[in-house]
Amino acid sequence: QVHLQESGPGLVKPSETLSLTCSVSGGSLSSSLYFWGWIRQPPGKGLEWIASVYYTGSTHYNPSLKSRFSISSDTSKNQFSLKLNSVTAADTAIYYCARHLGIAAPRAPLPPFDSWGQGTLVTVSS
Amino acid sequence: DIVMTQSPDSLAVSLGERATINCKSSQSILYSSYNKNYLAWYQQKSGQPPKLLIYWASTRESGVPDRFSGSGSETDFTLTISSLQAEDVAVYYCQQYYGTPTFGQGTKVEIK
Numbered sequence: 161q162v163h164l165q166e167s168g169p170g171l172v173k174p175s176e177t178l179s180l181t182c183s184v185s186g187g188s189l190s191s192s193l194y195f196w197g198w199i200r201q202p203p204g205k206g207l208e209w210i211a212s213v214y215y216t217g218s219t220h221y222n223p224s225l226k227s228r229f230s231i232s233s234d235t236s237k238n239q240f241s242l243k244l245n246s247v248t249a250a251d252t253a254i255y256y257c258a259r260h261l262g263i264a265a266p267r268a269p270l271p272p273f274d275s276w277g278q279g280t281l282v283t284v285s286s
Numbered sequence: 287d288i289v290m291t292q293s294p295d296s297l298a299v300s301l302g303e304r305a306t307i308n309c310k311s312s313q314s315i316l317y318s319s320y321n322k323n324y325l326a327w328y329q330q331k332s333g334q335p336p337k338l339l340i341y342w343a344s345t346r347e348s349g350v351p352d353r354f355s356g357s358g359s360e361t362d363f364t365l366t367i368s369s370l371q372a373e374d375v376a377v378y379y380c381q382q383y384y385g386t387p388t389f390g391q392g393t394k395v396e397i398k
Contacts, residue, residue, distance in 0.1 A: 206379065206389055206390070206391050206392050207328075207336065207379060207381075207389040207392075208389070209386070209387040209388070209389070222386055222387075223287075223386060224287055224386070256335055256336075258335075261338070261341060263341070265322075265324065265383065266317065266319070266320050267317055267319075267320075267384075268317075268324055268383050268384055268385070270383055270387055271341070271383055272326035272328075272338055272341045272381060272383055272387075273328075273336070273338060274338045274347065276335035276336060276337075277335065278334075278335060279335055
């Protein structure tokens, strides 16, 4: 069974860059079956998809979040990462990494998420 | 973006009774050529990540109890818990994956 674990700083200052890493075990980032993604959830609020990556390096981003995010993968380490530039208090949230379900979804490359990490709380504050 | 709107925001149901959650999309999420509705449901218990319950609007994920069922098509969808158990207390989210993935705002289910 696949296991995902987020890591990163719990506290980031405004205007700095946030870097998060998701370590995957029990499954391979090199598998052609899956996309891997990041979702965030402000405390007490709903879920927002951020970005996803395929083992080839192909990426998808939420256009509503502008271009401050960058997702990448390192198949040799079985990890994928998220960077967020110029953070503000509005970026305070639990950040989850997750695997997309390995199903064929014609016209839509991003199926729902079937495995999630426990999440890491990121607070933006000076 | 496709906007997902859930109703109600919260509901309280007696143990053993039926719970019904609705989800409406701002446009059809039925891909007619494939005859599939691109809708999923998740359960999120307090302090935990979401858990996938249903995809393709009505296909239960492996291991999900059969008291959970999904229905609907095009823009209107429903998650039904046929006989509420104590362990079903959670927030439930719908999500469309027809376009840029978006989630509903969540529905909190409690015991009456």
